[in-house]
Amino acid sequence: MGWAYTRPVRSYFQRHENARTAGAIGAGAADYYISGGTPVFSSAYAFYIADITGGDPWEAAAVAAITSYASAGVGTSGWAWYTKVFWYGVIGGTVSKHYGGEFEQGFKASAAASAVGMGLNSMKVYPAISASVAGGVSAELGGGKFKNGAARGAFAYAVSGMFAEAQNRPDRFEFDKSTGELTLVKDGATESLGNALSGPHGNGALEAGEYTLDPSFDVPSDHMNGGFCDPAGNCWFSRLHPQFETQRSGLGMHPDGNIEGTAGCVGLCTYDTTPIRNTLDQNTDLNVRVVE
């Protein structure tokens, strides 16, 4: 290529694997933050790295673009975390295979990296840090062809997906007892999830304050005469843990079946509660803030 690469930079990237990893993370981040998810930077980076390491730059750029779109799609899919890990693995394995490496090696590297990245995301670690750690894991486990040359540029896809996923994460649920509205709060903006209620039976509505929320689990449809089912037939329960002292126990969030109202749980009144259930399952440790 006749491009005027500055010799020291080129030489540095050629000699240092870690620099190529860091560059991939930077390209992935730039894709997300600067080009709005379009894989401009990761493709350009793949092009550059392939060129200086003796690969086919155009092919590397194309692979980077395709895989970047694919992994951003996985990151924002709304699938369960293990399904995402699987598909990140498939993408990684395919890239590895494409460049003459083993599918299994690429699969393991990408799957492990994405699992680590998602784990850190769920702990609300700053996206750049979780993406960097994920990148490091991928580089360590990848080895071989996956570790070298043009594949390194294509690796930016994983980072892009990780950023997309981190940015897509909501801040919390909010339940307003006075209006009965359940909302999802993200970056200060609220999205209504429909009506919900708490009480009036037993000890009445739950207390205002912060609660953590466990992943949901299925409840038999005949349990308590369908008390945990929505009209669409989804029966589930997710435990709420008050972050303050209280005498009440066992609270949760669930569809409000049988007789209207709950004994303190947040009962969801929407016809099909699947979207709410998916949101809470895909964002582990999401809090619920109950306000008066």
Place this chain on the structure above:
Amino acid sequence: MMPRIKYSIKTVFALLLIFLILAASAPLKAERPVFVDEAIENINMGDAENSKEILAKHRDNCWGLEPLFKATCFVNSDKTEKVTFITHPGSESYAVDIFRLEKYSDDDLPVYPFKLKKFTTGKGIILGMDKKQLISILGKPIKLEADVYKYRSVNDLYVQKKYKMPVYYGKYYFEKENLVKLEFGLEYP
């Protein structure tokens, strides 16, 4: 011959009005339905303070065996009966909302503190009694499914007033004419 008393329409309306006012202001008598049982041994429904002393040591030892609710289990002295005290989500800790009594054969649960030979409900029901004995105590079931006798009240004044809950239910399971399992309490709304 009786003298005919003539009432004016105004008088009739006035009397009717007085009757309605008196009827409305009289406190409604909330009688306990005959099939409503509210205890097993000295654990009373909804009474957290009373139950705490007995349940605290083994609190929620059956949680997980239940599909959803927190539960504490005990067995009788010869480990042939198991009682489960179940707490609703949102209830006070140790408040029992549902009682379950059934036959048992393992020995990995704690013995009830008072070492009872048989568990007895507040209405005097014990495992092993026959259908006639049950009916003599609780009355005829509202629903009968094979060998399961079911009782249920919705929005009963007594239950509403005492527990602020809309539904009470009781299920009694028979095998070969003998009561082998029962479950009663407040249905989670």
